[in-house]
Amino acid sequence: MTEDLLQLTPSGLYCPAGDFYIDPWLPVARAIITHAHADHARPGSRRYLTTPTGAPLLARRVGDAVVQTLPFGERLTINDVTISFHPAGHLLGSAQVRLERRGEAWVVSGDYKLECERTCEPFEPVRCHVFITESTFGLPIYRWPPQAEVFAEIERWWRTNQENGLTSVLYAYALGKAQRLLAGIDASLGPILVHGAVLPFIQLYRSAGVELPKVFHADEMNARLHRGRALVIAPPSAGHMPGWLRKFGPCSQAFASGWMTIRGARRRRAVDRGFVLSDHADWAGLLEAIRATGAERIGVTHGYASQMARFLQEDGWRAEVIPTRFTGEALEEMDAVVDGTVE
Numbered sequence: 001m002t003e004d005l006l007q008l009t010p011s012g013l014y015c016p017a018g019d020f021y022i023d024p025w026l027p028v029a030r031a032i033i034t035h036a037h038a039d040h041a042r043p044g045s046r047r048y049l050t051t052p053t054g055a056p057l058l059a060r061r062v063g064d065a066v067v068q069t070l071p072f073g074e075r076l077t078i079n080d081v082t083i084s085f086h087p088a089g090h091l092l093g094s095a096q097v098r099l100e101r102r103g104e105a106w107v108v109s110g111d112y113k114l115e116c117e118r119t120c121e122p123f124e125p126v127r128c129h130v131f132i133t134e135s136t137f138g139l140p141i142y143r144w145p146p147q148a149e150v151f152a153e154i155e156r157w158w159r160t161n162q163e164n165g166l167t168s169v170l171y172a173y174a175l176g177k178a179q180r181l182l183a184g185i186d187a188s189l190g191p192i193l194v195h196g197a198v199l200p201f202i203q204l205y206r207s208a209g210v211e212l213p214k215v216f217h218a219d220e221m222n223a224r225l226h227r228g229r230a231l232v233i234a235p236p237s238a239g240h241m242p243g244w245l246r247k248f249g250p251c252s253q254a255f256a257s258g259w260m261t262i263r264g265a266r267r268r269r270a271v272d273r274g275f276v277l278s279d280h281a282d283w284a285g286l287l288e289a290i291r292a293t294g295a296e297r298i299g300v301t302h303g304y305a306s307q308m309a310r311f312l313q314e315d316g317w318r319a320e321v322i323p324t325r326f327t328g329e330a331l332e333e334m335d336a337v338v339d340g341t342v343e
């Protein structure tokens with residue numbers, strides 16, 4: 001990839017002509033960040049560039065570092081390269097990064113989903129010559145049911161639990177998924193409690209203008225007060241903390257994730273229910289997004305990269321795997337840990 005606009009280096013994807021990295025996994029001088037999940041936004045770099053709505057989320061990850069912003073659709077030239085951000089629909093402020101140099105355009109997707117919902121800017125297809133796509137759910141078995149169906153299922157589960165005197169504990173990643181659940185659920189069904197790791201992100205979403213229902217901190221007092229009626233939203237790691245669950249009394253546990261497509265995944269989590277709700281594109285969504293770019297060359301990363309690249313090659317694309325240091329589930333788990341499990 002010598003003449004390429006982006007190269008893979010030990011620190012991550014590097015643009016030699018612009019002298020910057022995209023989502024680097026080691027500290028660098030200049031990092032362009034697609035979104036604030038831990039596998040994309042690593043601390044330690046000197047300067048960061050991201051979207052205005054993504055910046056407060058990123059700032060929580062990177063502490064005192066300089067965070068600069070570039071609004072969606074505006075252009076910025078760094079050395080020889082013009083860059084712009086375009087919504088990725090993954091979480092608040094999440095971006096695809098478009099790079100252009102001498103008439104050649106590359107787009108790095110970051111994580112993305114095609115479904116629209118009100119906690120983030122809707123995904124926008126961007127034309128380019130080279131598209132670097134994620135492939136977290138890059139297997140044909142991953143097909144998302146309509147969101148409305150999933151929310152109806154979650155509400156039914158919550159209501160049934162109430163009838164049986166059970167607290168409903170729903171595990172979801174603290175950043176992105178938790179806010180999407182809050183925005184989509186019928187909050188009139190009962191009190192909603194959230195784990196301490198979810199609270200700061202709720203505040204940041206509200207500051208950005210995303211309306212979310214009233215929530216209570218899932219502390220000892222609120223847990224006792226709302227036992228048997230509440231919906232509790234917590235990161236997956238909370239369930240592993242000894243004693244954490246006890247304060248809610250008898251409960252039913254569920255997990256909201258694309259991984260819940262697979263029965264074994266639910267068993268591994270030892271939860272009662274799994275709801276298939278993902279902030280990534282499913283198999284059909286990935287292919288739709290790839291086609292919409294009009295790109296002739298596809299880099300596949302972050303997930304089932306080799307399977308997806310092989311499929312694309314057989315279908316006549318020029319596709320290659322771009323290895324990543326972290327992938328899918330393990331990393332998203334880590335995300336929850338990094339978000340903190342302190343209450």
Ligand SMILES: [Zn+2]
Nearest residue numbers: 035037090111
């Ligand atoms: Zn992500």
Ligand SMILES: [Zn+2]
Nearest residue numbers: 037039040111
């Ligand atoms: Zn990711």
